[in-house]
Amino acid sequence: MRISCPAFKVYLESVDREDAEAIAEYSNDYEIASNVPNMPFPYTIEHAVSFVEFAELRCTEKVDFHMSVRLKGGEFIGMCAIANIDSTNMRADIGYWIGRRHWEKGYGKEAVRLMLHFAFETLRLNRICAKVLVGNERSIRLLGALGFKKEGTAREEVFHMGKFMDDDSFGIVRSEYADNARISVEGYG
Structure with a gap:
């Protein structure tokens, strides 16, 4: 599966074993x-292979869509996912990361x-x-720029890197998305 827009420098594509x-x-x-x-950290090739297998299975089951983020030339630069799709309540979670050398672009x-x-x-x-770990200002700015609203902070919700961390929750609903010209995708396909 591929998600793209001609005006964009990146596109999304189903993750596969070659991305590991x-x-x-x-x-x-x-x-x-x-x-x-x-x-996990350090992150090994074994972790990556296991993740890719998990992502492929979840995509097949239509529960999650873990997509590689690629530059127009095909270079892998990160991941973006819609996960935990709840068709009853018509909601899901989004997550993403971009490799350091591609930040601020x-x-x-x-x-x-x-x-x-x-x-x-x-x-x-x-x-x-x-959900964004408190202190991840780059991600908080990105979500704000796309119309997400901060909905609260869950104290010590995540045990990560050996400690409990607070997690900020952000959300966007269809009507906000539809009304927000900053995030429209012309030529999507």
């Missing part, structure tokens, strides 16, 4: 691992815009939630 080496390389960065709950924002379009327009969901 790049996933391991980027995920073995403490700055990334410290901001992604449940991501707008790639994460484009990836999340593509995934939101997929979630709202293809999956017909009504609500997308994002």
